Structures are given as C-alpha cells and as structure tokens.
Amino acid sequence: MKIATYNINGIKARLEALTDWLTMAAPDVACLQEIKSLDENFPRAHFEAMGYRVETHGQKGFNGVAILSKLPLEDVQRGLPGDPEDLQARWIEATVVGAKKVRVAGLYLPNGNPAPGPKYDYKLAWMGRMRAHVAQLLTQEIPLVFCGDYNVIPQPQDAAKPEAWTTDALFLPQTRAAFRRLNTLGLTEAFRARNQKPDQYSFWDFQADAWERNNGIRIDHHLLSPQAADLLLDCQIDKQVRGGERPSDHVPVWITLDA
C-alpha cells in the first residue's frame, strides 16, 4: 500500500500538476492539504474518473484537507477532536481497506507565525490536542498512519539553512519539543527510519529563488504506530515535482507498507 502526503496549495491551481503526479506515482492513497476550496467546489468527478474515491474536508479560501483512495474507505472522520469551537479544516481520517486495514489521518498542522502571538498559541494548543487524540487511537494497537504538512522542522539537518529559522514557528524549541512529545508516544517518523541522506527537503519557498538555490526544509512527515512501523517498506520524496510546470511549494512524500 502506497500512502502519500502532498500539500497542493490550492486545488484549482494544481489540478494539472496533481493529475500528472497521480498518473506517474500511482499512490493507493493521497492525503492532500491546503485544497483551499469548499467541498462542493472540489473537482471530485475528475479524480473519480481516475479511479479514486474522494473524501474532502474543506473551507472557504484557506486550509482544507482531502483523501483520495483507490481502495475502499470506511469510517471517515472530519476535524481534530478536542475543541468544538475550532472550525479550521485541518484533519481528516479514514480506514483504508487493503490486504490489511490501515487507519490513515491526513493533517495540516497550523503554521504558527508570527511567534510569539495568538497564532503560535493556536499551533501549540493544536499539537496538544493531536497528541491526546493520537494517544487515544494508539490504545487500539492497529496500523495507524498520521501524514501531512506538520509545519515542523524536526532537526537542524532538516533545513538547508537552519540558522535562518531560529525564530520561526516551524523551528522554535517549543515546536520541536511538542513534535518530540508526539513521537515519544511510540510513533516512528518514517523518513528518518528509512533514509539518513542529507539535503532531503519537502518544501521550497516561492520567494528568493529558494528552489534554484536548494534552500529547502523538510516539514511533510509520516508518523506511524508500532503496528504500522512493522509494515514499513520504504519512504521517499518526489523532489522532481517541484521543478515541473506551475508547481506547489511542497512536493509529495510517500511510504509503502506491506499491507
């Protein structure tokens, strides 16, 4: 089972690039972030014609997540539990029925800039809520995959220029500590478990020739429960997508599971 995460930064603007990548990479499951559309405006029929089931959790203008799946989906849940007043569309979760069942969550963790400030407070609170929800799901002892745009640079080697990010919400000590607290629940970060190569990034800013200078950061991750980690075969970044026509600022990252 191939499970990808891809922050597409607008479904309307990325329809062609996403279609080309789906055709090339043929993931069983693609978790999308920043669809920036209402559910009713998502081009569902286009992806259904490609053989994908489509589940969206959108909102007007910003954020928004979706799951595309060639395999049947069960028990779709929208929204991160823990705060009924939080209406931002950043979480979708479903059980993928392959040779084995895998519970997959697609997430768009808040950016948090500028820090300090209310947006950073929201980011840290959101990470706390995610930790509580993950802890709850872990009691089931089943394969779980939490993938998406975490807006977290876990370690200095995950940035081309770590010194440029020291006061940024993606790299502040509190952010990285909250990410570690998530991992120490017993999760495995798939890329680091399978790949120790340097200069591996998943995001290059649109500004200041970041792509041309390879000034990137690695912020799109798959975290796996122990039962999913036992099935992990591979994890790769489709870097070439960033050099294509009208690209997103993120590229797809995928895992394969023996499931």
Added chain:
DNA sequence: ATGGTAGCGGTGCTA
C-alpha cells in the same frame, strides 16, 4: 534589515 512570490477571490489575508 528589507522585501521578495503565490493562491484565493475579487480585498487583504495566509503562508
């Protein structure tokens, strides 16, 4: 230190 780009939606916000 500053300002640089992209997307949505039709202005300024978000990143």
